[in-house]
Amino acid sequence: MNDIRRLKEQQREKHPGFAPYLECMTRSLFTGLATFCLGFSSTYFLQKLVSKRLPYRVQTSILISTLVATGAAYKVTADRTSSCQAGWMAAEGKFTALSNVEEGGEEDGRQELS
Template sequence: MVTLGLSRVDDSVAAKHPGLREYAACQSNAFLKGILTFVTGTGAAFGLQMLVHRKCPYPLQWTLLVAVVTGSLASYGVTRVETQKCSNLWLFLETGQLPPDSGTGLLVAPLLAPASLPEWTPDAEAANKSCSIFPPEF
């Protein structure tokens, strides 16, 4: 039996999946980041609302509700991204290949130089000047 976090895994399963420890460590890290994001996001949202509360008083229950919802959304986003990284790591450890990029579904046009800009040509006088860190000699 191999201990993996708080649970135990059979030796045969651990031998079949050599990247299991790395994947479990990655998932643990992702969940920890999510928890820390929840605490930080909730605290930051609550602090900002306390500043707004001075100008526009409203019941404290709404302040807490909005702060917790904000922290939850931020935590969900961070945990989702980190868990996707762990899934990609697992696929890489199992297959030896990176998974195909899921992409955003947006088509990005290449950057083109605007046609209205004139082409740059070096100035003859500026090209003859030396560029030195020492002052010119008199």
């Protein structure tokens, strides 16, 4: 499973949307990593700029920067991976918001009066 190309080839016929899903997930995870790095560094350096006015030590500054960056990275990664999963389900033709409408079902349980 270390060879991504071979994995894509194996799954191409069974799951045609696998390659775009894999690329989307990779971008999502690296976007989350970049968000963590940028969030930590910007929060830390912002605290360093106003360090004369802040009443806490360097360890606390690092902790606050880590917590802010972790929260931001989690939010970005969760949002982007959920959109990747929705795209995967749409490519597979399962569990989409439009599947009920396409099948001729009623939308949101409402009935139209004729």
